[in-house]
């Protein structure tokens with residue numbers, strides 16, 4: 686896909702990361718988060734509506750050993766602190782480790798497992814069954830842009846976003862398709878990843894085939910697609926437009942810190958990213 690970037694064009698190959706949409710992280714699971722089932726259904730809808738948008742779809746699962754504490758990740762002899770130690774969850778081969786039933790996985794290109802015998806928050810800590818790493822697969826497939834959805838905002842989503850940025854990807858977090866363990870840490874995580882260079886966007890703003898001139902019009906209507914904000918990397922004028930972007934603001938509306946951070950970030954951080 687060729688995407689207009691203001692005066693320039695660059696070739697975009699997008700991947701989707703679906704982080705840990707598993708039974709144990711959704712309602713009724715060992716570490717269930719509110720809104721988890723809704724995320725599962727929403728991600729399925731995204732893939733159904735945009736079947737050719739992503740050149741690769743990665744889905745991760747926490748996949749822990751049953752016969753040990755996974756490097757201190759499972760609280761065995763004391764109450765879990767929900768920071769470094771957790772109740773037993775996502776044990777390999779158990780129903781809790783399976784994808785949520787509302788997540789349709791037909792479009793998944795790479796199934797990533799992580800956490801065998803150790804704590805692993807980021808999808809980059811996992812591999813395919815054949816042992817391929819996420820970083821190597823992204824490079825091999827020429828992926829330039831990654832959208833990230835899933836669970837939980839304040840832990841594995843956060844860690845995966847930061848690692849994707851570190852890998853050099855243009856990263857968007859689709860904020861209507863994530864859910865967190867706790868409100869304040871989730872808001873802090875979004876502010877942190879926005880400051881680090883991720884764009885906070887809505888899945889409803891995704892347009893299959895961006896065309897020249899459409900991004901500006903969409904910005905006026907408040908239904909801007911991310912390329913408008915990507916343009917901020919290219920020019921200061923575009924950056925100030927992006928700060929007014931309705932989508933970015935409503936996106937982070939439940940989070941004042943993330944909102945101002947995200948708006949500032951478009952101008953500040955992305956200029957160093959081009």
Ligand SMILES: [Zn+2]
Nearest residue numbers: 747758800805
């Ligand atoms: Zn775990």
